[in-house]
Amino acid sequence: MEWEAVIGLEIHVQLATQSKIFSGASIAFGAEPNTQACAVDLGLPGILPVLNEKAVEMAVKFGLGVEAEIGMKSVFERKNYFYPDLPKGYQTTQNDLPIVGPGIIEVEPEEGKIRQIRIHHAHLEEDAGKSLHEDFHGMTGIDLNRAGTPLLEIVSEPDMRSAKEAIAYIKAIHSIVTYLGISDGNMAEGSMRCDANVSVRLKGEEKYGTRAEIKNINSFKFIEKAINHEIERQIELIEDGGKVVQETRLYDADKNETRSMRSKEEANDYRYFPCPDLLPVELDEAYIEHIRAEMPELPKQKKQRFIDELGLSSYDAGVLSATRPMAEYFEQVKERCGDAKLAANWVMGELSGQMNKDGVEIEQSPVSAAQLGDLIKRVMDDTINGKAAKQVFAALWSGEGASADEIIEAKGLKQVTDxxxxxxxxxxxxxxxxxxxxxxxxxxxxxxxxxxxxxxxxxxxxxxxxxxxxxxxxxxxxxxx
Amino acid sequence: MALERSDVEKVAHLARLKIEENDIPEYTRNLTSILELVNQMQAVDIEGTDPLAHPLDATQRLRHDEVTESDQREHFQQNAPAKEAGLFLVPKVIE
CATH class of the missing domain: 1.10.10.410 (Arc Repressor Mutant, subunit A)
Incomplete structure (x- = not known):
């Protein structure tokens, strides 16, 4: 029997605003507990939420980035449940009329294999606070700094068929939100969190199997592992004559397993109703056009431009446009030295090699784009040969000099052409x-x-x-x- | 559609309301009559009418994205029955 997985993802993206979605409290990361929780965030009596215009703008930008229909009239609703880190007893979110309607995103899980993943909708909502379960004399500690932080929840259709496709989709979303500058995309700090709905069915079957929802997966590595583990669990269960039950499961990264969360007895009885404190949000065409005009170049367009205008291969263009910092670095090197192909070779060769070796991201590269561009210039004008250039690069990386010229001089690497x-x-x-x-x-x-x-x-x-x-x-x- | 006693108990639990055993029959009757009213409204022809999310004919005003609130933790925590290290303390939440 050949099995096929069906995966849908809900991604919560923390928006890069200054203040909260409904209050003027800061959302800066790492503050002392409860120092960024104001009366609105605490749900004190008499408070009135007022929507942050930037959160609306960011949601619309995302919508335009995935060719979605924009909800010209969207409505906030209350999702009711009791939990100590949700002081109001409800989460203000959108349900029936979200700000972003159906959209589509193209992903490339393997070279040359393009898949279209449909987005069901995306909606604005507030985050909850944090519960700290360390022992406080048998009690739980509550930090409400995060309560009210603006989130965009992006809900996909069940269009993914493997963990690999799910990862490609998440990376594509990550790339779009960081290109748009609507989120820092920092998964370690919880700026992107992912829940996965996973089911399996026999290949060729039309009907979906019963799905389980896996919560709490916060890194690319864990998402792939958690999904693969869940797929295997379900196949084994069915092959042994069992049945998948619809439930929420928690991923435990230490044990690499998912386990049932039994505590949700009243699952999905959230009694949504429109929030009386917030009026419908209405947008007009002029507003949408204004935002459309401000849209930056997105990864897909950038890749195409790298191919068409710079003559890069599809693969190179894909790698160099995958993330905004990578694309910016490459474009700066290219501007500086004037040769796109040499710039691409150096960024994907020596630079990426050193980055992998030392485990650093391009933002932390000790060699700046300007330094690398200048080094390439010295190869182009025959001041140094290729071998010496690698030495100069290594010296720049380890901080032995401020510029390629300085190092060439100090080490006597100038090429002899006499x-x-x-x-x-x-x-x-x-x-x-x-x-x-x-x-x-x-x-x-x-x-x-x-x-x-x-x-x-x-x-x-x-x-x-x-x-x-x-x-x-x-x-x-x-x-x- | 008449509500059962168990419906009332469930709704009370979801809303974390403690209700007296003796009052349940009355709540059941009252809530049932509200549902009857809803049924009456369901019969109205609303073809061509937009859903109404709010009774006011107004739209949401937006605020600038600015930090306007300062730290008032001490003030807010004066009411908290238990606190430690800046945290509110609540009865243990078991997942």
């Missing part, structure tokens, strides 16, 4: 290795190509790597006859 100077070194090498010269001259023509490598190596060594390799080759061939 024929006389190189010829002198070549003569010296040949004089010191009479035996090899004899062997070379006795060898048949087709073996000589390989043997010349020995002499090139010796010359480069004697010149401390600064001789122009093409000229060395040429001179050697002339002198060896």
């Amino acid at each position: 024929t006389g100077a190189i010829a002198a070194v070549v003569d010296e090498v040949l004089a010191n290795n009479p035996q090899q010269v004899e062997q070379y001259q006795a060898a048949p023509e087709d073996k000589r190509g390989k043997m010349v490598g020995f002499f090139v190596g010796q010359v480069m060594k004697a010149s401390k790597g600064t001789a122009n390799p093409q000229m060395v080759n040429q001179l050697l061939k002339e002198k060896l006859g």
Whole structure:
């Protein structure tokens, strides 16, 4: 039997506003507990929420970025449940009339394999506070700084068929929200959180199987593991004659397993109703057009431009446009040195290699785009050869100098292109290795190509790597006859 | 549609309301009559009428995205029955 997974995702994106969605309290990360929870966030009597215009704008930007219908009239509702980190007893959210309607996003889980994932809708809502279960004399601690933080919940259709596709989708959403600047996308700080609805069915089957919802998965790595684990659990269960029950399961990263959350006895009886404190939000065409005009170039468009205008391959263009910091870095290097292909090679080669090795992100690269651009210029104008350039890059990375020129000077890496100077070194090498010269001259023509490598190596060594390799080759061939 | 006693008990639990055993029959009657009113409204032809989310013919005003609130933790926590290290303390929540 061949099984197929059906996956739908709900992604909560924390919007990069200054203040909360319904109050003027700050949403800065890392503040002392409850110092950023004002009367509105605490749900004190007599409070009145007022909607943050930036949150609306950011939601509309997202909608335009995924070619969605924008909800010209959207309504906030109350989702009622009791939990100590939700002081009002309800979450203000959108239900029937969300601000972003159906949209679509293109993902590429494998090179050359394009998938369209439909977005069901996206809505604005407030975040809850945080419960701290460490022992406070048998009590639970509540920090309400996060209460009221603006979230955009993006709900996909069940269009994904593997954990890999789910990851590609999340990465695409991450890329769009960071390009748009509507979220910092920082998963470690909870700026993007993901719930996955997972079911399995036999391949070819039309009907969906019963789904389980996995909550609490907060990194790309865990999402893939959690989904794969859940798929296996369900297949095993069904093959052993059991049945999947609709339930919420919690992912435990330490044990790599999901387990049932039994506590939700009243699951899904949230008794939604329109929030009497908030009036319907109405947008007009002029507002939408104004935002449309301010939209930055998105990853998909950027990739296409890299291919069409810069002549990069589809793969290179994809890698270099995947995240906003990567694209910005690459474009700066390209501007500085003036050669897109060399810039692409260096960013994807030496730079990415060092980043992986040291485990740093491009934002933390010790080599700035300007420094790398200047280094490439020195290769282009033949000041240094490729080998020396790698040395200069390594020196820049470890902070041995402020610029490529400074390092080239300090290390004496300037390429020697003076024929006389190189010829002198070549003569010296040949004089010191009479035996090899004899062997070379006795060898048949087709073996000589390989043997010349020995002499090139010796010359480069004697010149401390600064001789122009093409000229060395040429001179050697002339002198060896 | 008549409500059952168990419906009233469930609604009371969801709203975290403690109700007296003796009062349940009356709540059941009253809530049933509200549902009858709703049924009456269901019969009205609303073809071509937009759903109404709010009785006022007005739209939401928006505020600028500015931090206008300062830390008043001490003030707000004066009412808290239990607190420690800046946190509100509540009876243990078991997941």
